Amino acid sequence: MPIYELKMAFSLHAYYCAEHLGELAARVRELRQPPYGLEVSPHASLDLFFDEILAAPSTEALLLGLYEYAIPAVLRALERVIVDTNRLFDHPTYRICRLTLVELQDVQSYGTNAVGCLVEEGTRRDLQEWVATLDRMLAAAGDLDGKKEPTGEEVARHFSTLPYKYDPVPKRDVRFKDSYNMGVNAEALLFASDVAPFPKLIMLFYKRLREIDVPEMMASILSETSDKPSGYCRYMTRQLWDEARHAMMGEIGLVAMGIDWTDIPIDFTWSLGLNTMLTSKERHALLYTVEHGLMQKKTGKQYEWKVALASANPLAAMIQDYDWADEVLHARIGKDWIVPEIGSQAEALALGEKASSKILANWRKWKEEGLTEHRNWWPEIYRAACQHQGIEPDPKLLAYNTTYENARTDGSVRETAGVRGA
Numbered sequence: 001m002p003i004y005e006l007k008m009a010f011s012l013h014a015y016y017c018a019e020h021l022g023e024l025a026a027r028v029r030e031l032r033q034p035p036y037g038l039e040v041s042p043h044a045s046l047d048l049f050f051d052e053i054l055a056a057p058s059t060e061a062l063l064l065g066l067y068e069y070a071i072p073a074v075l076r077a078l079e080r081v082i083v084d085t086n087r088l089f090d091h092p093t094y095r096i097c098r099l100t101l102v103e104l105q106d107v108q109s110y111g112t113n114a115v116g117c118l119v120e121e122g123t124r125r126d127l128q129e130w131v132a133t134l135d136r137m138l139a140a141a142g143d144l145d146g147k148k149e150p151t152g153e154e155v156a157r158h159f160s161t162l163p164y165k166y167d168p169v170p171k172r173d174v175r176f177k178d179s180y181n182m183g184v185n186a187e188a189l190l191f192a193s194d195v196a197p198f199p200k201l202i203m204l205f206y207k208r209l210r211e212i213d214v215p216e217m218m219a220s221i222l223s224e225t226s227d228k229p230s231g232y233c234r235y236m237t238r239q240l241w242d243e244a245r246h247a248m249m250g251e252i253g254l255v256a257m258g259i260d261w262t263d264i265p266i267d268f269t270w271s272l273g274l275n276t277m278l279t280s281k282e283r284h285a286l287l288y289t290v291e292h293g294l295m296q297k298k299t300g301k302q303y304e305w306k307v308a309l310a311s312a313n314p315l316a317a318m319i320q321d322y323d324w325a326d327e328v329l330h331a332r333i334g335k336d337w338i339v340p341e342i343g344s345q346a347e348a349l350a351l352g353e354k355a356s357s358k359i360l361a362n363w364r365k366w367k368e369e370g371l372t373e374h375r376n377w378w379p380e381i382y383r384a385a386c387q388h389q390g391i392e393p394d395p396k397l398l399a400y401n402t403t404y405e406n407a408r409t410d411g412s413v414r415e416t417a418g419v420r421g422a
Contacts, residue, residue, distance in 0.1 A: 002171035003059065004212070006114065011215050011237075011244035013107050018237040020100040022230050027093055043141035043150070048157060052134060055160040060119045061127055067111025069134045075104055077145035133158045166223040168275035170216040170268045180366040181265035182404035183374035186210075189400060190307070191299065197311035199397050202257065202385055204304055208250025208319065209261060213271035214243035217283060224280040235333045242326040249319045256315055258388025264377055269366075273359035282355035285342060288334030289352025294327050301327050363405045376401050 001007050028034045041047050053065035078101045085094045133155060142150035172179060186203040189195055218240045222233065254261045274283045294300040301324035308316035335345065342348040366372050379398045386393040 015241035045140035049137040051160040073144035178265035180372035205253030212247040216271040285351040
């Protein structure tokens with residue numbers, strides 16, 4: 001998904017779905033005679049329905065499938081459960097469905113607006129046959145919850161005749177330029193003892209926005225580990241959404257400093273390297289290794305929070321406060337899920353370090369191949385922030401030109417202890 005806003009929204013919507021699925025499954029297990037086999041689809045036509053949406057060949061088709069067919073079907077099912085449930089006898093179920101309905105109505109509202117913005121009438125007409133197929137698939141199953149009379153029609157596949165295949169290469173929209181650019185080393189400036197807090201804030205907010213690559217990478221883990229229990233999906237999508245939030249926090253911080261974030265090349269080399277060069281287990285181990293490292297006082301989240309406090313910028317302090325709290329949870333998520341799978345914490349960290357060594361940045365190769373010039377964007381961005389603040393830029397900082405040429409793609413500069421944090 002290339003569009004930034006949709007990438008962020010899908011992260012939130014995935015988290016909502018995983019969270020409420022977990023709540024509903026837990027409630028079912030509380031019942032005296034619970035129906036087993038919740039992971040089994042109740043009707044083959046529903047499998048076809050979701051296969052079709054997954055195989056949607058364009059952003060517009062995906063939006064129509066999700067927000068005009070899938071989510072409305074879920075809403076109808078929830079509304080029927082709420083009506084049919086005795087609010088006294090089965091209040092826990094009623095409450096879960098009611099709260100789920102509220103958040104999925106928010107999802108639907110967003111989706112309706114997204115369709116209105118991105119799907120033109122001509123595109124809708126071109127997809128008319130396909131969306132009619134989605135309707136027939138739902139009807140064949142008696143709707144998503146089977147409460148209507150099934151038509152029993154055997155509907156042929158449309159787009160899903162070619163099975164969906166996850167594309168590990170991150171996609172971004174036109175606002176993200178020069179995606180291989182690693183010409184400005186954020187950590188080297190951030191950890192420099194002779195640099196004031198104000199310029200460090202720019203790098204902090206840049207690092208937060210750069211976290212767009214974490215959900216891009218985590219999506220690949222989730223896509224390739226479909227055999228995991230619902231609890232795994234619940235916590236991994238929570239982390240995925242948190243990382244998307246961090247990117248938006250960075251965007252807000254940069255805008256507040258008078259910086260047009262689209263003037264900054266936000267590289268995707270980290271998610272590209274992990275997605276295309278590592279297994280899902282190696283990716284998760286490396287993610288855990290990064291999160292574990294962020295708990296260090298001198299170079300981790302506590303340090304970033306202190307930088308924010310020293311800047312006397314309330315917005316920065318708030319962003320780093322919540323960012324730090326999230327990362328503590330993320331380290332625990334890794335400890336709860338990937339560490340037991342590998343064996344021990346030491347083994348997980350060792351695998352993460354080994355995986356990191358596989359994705360050394362191809363800094364020179366990317367430049368030689370014409371993918372980037374590794375342009376130093378720092379002076380213009382620093383100057384814009386100073387102008388917005390009404391201060392003169394420091395000539396020494398205007399001359400800052402440390403790159404990632406000697407760094408790994410996780411940002412660990414060999415000459416420093418800098419860590420490219422999630």
